[in-house]
Amino acid sequence: MSLRKFITNKTTAALAVLLTVFANTSAFAQEASVAGAAAAPKVDMGEVYKSVIFYILIFLAVCLFIAIIGKSIKVYELSREAQGKPVGINWNRVHASLFALFLVLGLYGVYWEYTVHGSMLLPAAASEHGKKIDEMFNLTLIITTIVFIATHILLFGFSYIYRYSAKRKAYYYPHNNTIEKIWTIVPALVLTVLVLMGFLTWRSIFFKTEDPNHKPLQIEVTSEQFKWSIRYPGADGIVGDKNYKLTTATNQLGIDFKDIHSRDDEMADEMVIPVGKPVKLILTSKDVIHSFYMPHFRVQLNTVPGMKTFFEFTPTKTTAQMQQETNDPNFKFLFLCAKICGSGHYNMQKVVRVVSDAEYKTWIAEQKTYLNDDLRKQFNLPVAPAAPKAASDSTAKDSAAVKPNQMALNK
Numbered sequence: 423m424s425l426r427k428f429i430t431n432k433t434t435a436a437l438a439v440l441l442t443v444f445a446n447t448s449a450f451a452q453e454a455s456v457a458g459a460a461a462a463p464k465v466d467m468g469e470v471y472k473s474v475i476f477y478i479l480i481f482l483a484v485c486l487f488i489a490i491i492g493k494s495i496k497v498y499e500l501s502r503e504a505q506g507k508p509v510g511i512n513w514n515r516v517h518a519s520l521f522a523l524f525l526v527l528g529l530y531g532v533y534w535e536y537t538v539h540g541s542m543l544l545p546a547a548a549s550e551h552g553k554k555i556d557e558m559f560n561l562t563l564i565i566t567t568i569v570f571i572a573t574h575i576l577l578f579g580f581s582y583i584y585r586y587s588a589k590r591k592a593y594y595y596p597h598n599n600t601i602e603k604i605w606t607i608v609p610a611l612v613l614t615v616l617v618l619m620g621f622l623t624w625r626s627i628f629f630k631t632e633d634p635n636h637k638p639l640q641i642e643v644t645s646e647q648f649k650w651s652i653r654y655p656g657a658d659g660i661v662g663d664k665n666y667k668l669t670t671a672t673n674q675l676g677i678d679f680k681d682i683h684s685r686d687d688e689m690a691d692e693m694v695i696p697v698g699k700p701v702k703l704i705l706t707s708k709d710v711i712h713s714f715y716m717p718h719f720r721v722q723l724n725t726v727p728g729m730k731t732f733f734e735f736t737p738t739k740t741t742a743q744m745q746q747e748t749n750d751p752n753f754k755f756l757f758l759c760a761k762i763c764g765s766g767h768y769n770m771q772k773v774v775r776v777v778s779d780a781e782y783k784t785w786i787a788e789q790k791t792y793l794n795d796d797l798r799k800q801f802n803l804p805v806a807p808a809a810p811k812a813a814s815d816s817t818a819k820d821s822a823a824v825k826p827n828q829m830a831l832n833k
Contacts, residue, residue, distance in 0.1 A: 518585035525578035529571065536567075545718050546747065548739040548755070548776070551627045552720035558619050565612060630734060638700035638734055641693065644675055645705070645712035645725040645759065648766030651675055652693055654786065656686025661704060666728075669708075672796045679793060679801040688789040692773045693757065696782040697740045705731045713761035716774065718744075722760060740776045 499511070547556050584592075632638070642653040642661045653675070655661045662677060662684025669676035677684050695701050705714050707725040714733075715722045723733050745753045755774035759767055777785070798805050 514586040518582045521578045521581040525574065525582075528574065528578075532567070532571065544720075546744075547718065547720055548737055548744065549719040549721070550736045550738055551623075552718075552735075552738075554623050554626065555720045558616075558623055561619070562616055565616070627734075636700065638702035639695065640702050640704060641695070642704040642706065643693075643714060643725070643757075644708060645714065645770070646708035647710065647764050648759075648770050650757075650770065650772050652690045652772070653677075653792070654688045654690055654789065655683070656688060656791065658683055658686060662687055664706075666708070670800070672794075672800065675708075675792075677792065679797060679803060685791070685793050685803075687792050688786070689792045690789055692775060694775045694777060694782060694785050695737055696779045697737050697776050699779065699782075700734055700736045702732060702734045705733070710763055711761060712759045712763050712770070714757060715760035716755070716757040718755055719774075721757075724761070737776045740778065741774075744776075 495511070502508070544556065544559070547553050637659065640655050640659065640661045644651040644653070651674075653661060660683040662679075663681040664675055664677045664684070666676045668678055677687065679685055703714070703721070703723075705723055705725040706729070707727045709727060711727070712725045713722060714725050719735055719737060721733055721735055723731050725731065739747075741753070741755060744755070745751055755776060756771050757774055758772075759770035761767070763770070793803075795805050797803075
């Protein structure tokens with residue numbers, strides 16, 4: 423192909439246009455994100471546009487280099503033809519060798535990817551169902567890897583071994599019923615096994631028979647741009663109802679306090695759950711669709727405005743155990759948003775602490791109820807009586823006057 427034809431080629435022109443559009447779109451997106459983040463440092467967009475132009479020029483330079491090499495080879499072949507010499511380059515052999523080289527490099531790339539990035543696929547599972555998901559994931563990965571390697575060895579191996587040769591006549595082999603049956607039945611059986619495993623695992627996660635003596639701990643998580651709100655039930659163990667129509671400045675979650683189950687609900691800044699106890703998450707959203715994601719617990723589910731979604735799991739490792747296993751004293755479980763929900767998406771995360779049952783009971787007893795006097799007035803509920811004043815005699819002591827080095831104990 424001549425240089426002029428290469429430059430005027432429609433495919434080349436289309437690729438250049440697409441690259442230019444993509445590069446400029448990326449630049450505008452970066453500019454928009456920078457403008458949307460008030461606290462972010464100012465970025466010189468001139469440098470961004472310079473970098474875009476730089477990559478466009480690199481692309482065009484590579485295209486020009488390929489065109490020059492192709493033109494040089496064409497001139498070389500024409501000169502040999504004019505001199506009556508045989509063709510200097512056996513392109514069939516060159517292409518076959520490139521196929522073989524690509525196969526070797528590709529297989530090494532598979533090995534490198536598994537050994538270098540394999541440990542980055544998923545963190546260690548810390549829930550009961552997480553082990554089942556990992557087993558299913560690993561089995562699927564092993565099967566697909568074997569098939570991938572075998573088919574590519576056959577594909578590139580045949581391309582190399584059966585390259586064109588004037589000394590050999592191709593054998594016409596149009597059809598084989600046995601081979602057709604094998605490569606139809608075997609994949610069907612393997613996929614059937616994988617699908618059944620997935621179906622049974624799914625049912626074991628989402629369709630559980632609730633034991634009335636071991637009811638799961640209910641925790642409601644509400645998402646919004648760009649934060650999470652965590653609500654725990656009170657002594658009744660039931661998270662109360664809420665309605666978006668009841669949302670006000672003082673009742674930002676729209677909790678319906680006419681429902682008696684809502685009146686003892688508690689809010690928390692972090693999620694604390696007891697190890698070995700089932701936890702039932704109730705997920706909702708105030709604005710757009712978010713994705714609630716707990717990587718170590720293999721939990722991911724969308725939070726959808728106007729409806730509730732549920733997920734039940736049982737943690738198997740405490741935070742302290744994971745700190746020992748990872749040899750990282752700063753290790754923390756997290757849940758975060760896995761949906762790109764806006765400019766503050768990156769900051770939507772909360773700490774999850776998995777503790778013993780005794781620690782959990784101590785922690786939950788310290789949490790305050792969400793219902794305050796302002797909300798009581800809004801819902802026409804009795805206002806909580808004020809705490810009694812201390813005695814007026816000189817021997818009475820203020821209950822709040824506790825020495826700095828002493829702990830306040832409840833009698």
